Amino acid sequence: MKSISKILMAVTVLLSSVNILAQIKNAKTETFKIYGNCDMCKSNIEKAGNLKNVAQVVWNKDTKMATLSYDEKKTNQDEILKRVALAGYDSEKFLAPDDIYAKLPECCQYKRDLKPAAAVKDHTMDMNFEQSNHNHAGMAMENSGNQNQSTLKSVFENYFSLKDALINSDGAIASAKALSLTKAIQSVDMTKLSTEEHTVWMKVLKDLSFDSEHISDTKDASHQRDHFVSLSENMYKLMKIAKQDTPVYYQHCPMFNNGKGANWLSKEEAIKNPYYGSQMLTCGSTVETIK
Template sequence: MKHLIRVALPLVAAFTLAACGNQNSESKEESQEGHDHAAMEKEQATTQQPTGPVKIKDDRLNAVYQHYIHLTTALTNSDAAEAKIAANAIEAGSKELDGGSSIASSAAKITAASNIDAQRTAYSKLSNDMIALVKKSGLSGGELYVDFCPMALNEKGANWISASKEIRNPYLGEKMMKCGEVKDTIK
């Protein structure tokens, strides 16, 4: 029962906040007659759509991946609070994965981080671990892309997983949304 509460509570919180966020964004759109370019890019970043239905063979890893998408979108939008919610869900889910302890540790660092830069640094390690686990598990549907930004983390460079070939950079966000390239395809 205690385990169920620990897993379910972050999920309920994430869905509740996501629903509230959608109502707020709809109200803002209705009150604006025109759209500016930055607002359109931010809106597009929140809806990272896969090229096909992506399904990771390991169901538990697939569930963690859904939260990873949430985290990536939050970081792309420079939303530290939303990143903490997604990371909390990743931490809970990854504890159930074989080889998921490193992901859980990185997710805990994101949740505890005091700013977006610290979250992005921990996200780099989490992404590398996710890439390794997804490659090991394989996909039963769709494609995922391993993206790389050479300017991330003070020009050290960093990877992330995306369901779209279009670059939406979670490390630099609005500063350099399209910085990066697809380095690998996972099928």
């Protein structure tokens, strides 16, 4: 009976893998060990690693081996394993923060054979697990302040360029700037982010990419502005924890979205409304200055 169960399990995994590969373009498949205990761990690990039509994780609780299938043009092994680590699960490449591991249900608190992430600080990241000088997701690096600034600077600058195009109600330029923003997002070297930046980045990455891609896919300024609302909200979360060379102004339009209002970020204190352009250029106010 056990042999039959194992065969059925193998067939199920194989069919699942075939289905996954059919959904993901440019699919690359790898296996990697991820630590966990139970079915709840399986659910958490797979949920953290999965991105619709981009990445799929199938984890085996008996072998602790995960099958990673992903579109290598849109993501990579490191990004997937970092998301899993932020959900509380160690791999031999990235370790979960102690505080997140501690919040796992008791049944999910696997034996941590690897060195806890929080115990290693202020060391240069080493992607090879055989060397111990690395911390959670390799995020704490020496002289990280300047490195983090340059890592995210392109994302912020492209956001501001997109905002300026919407001020001018130029859908064609906004589309081009959004495409540049999408490329900048995809090019971020997450190994150079601080722990705090990486935590926020992993929370907003999917939505930032979604909105920037949708803005680039159309030249309709009205539709672009709809996506710019949530894009700005997530960019604000990221900009709040990243060091800025100059002040950034978080500004509010009370009229947009049927009177619900909408925010945006600007390097200029003077109000130039990207949601209405010349129709109501100076409508709005600064609600926060980020320094």
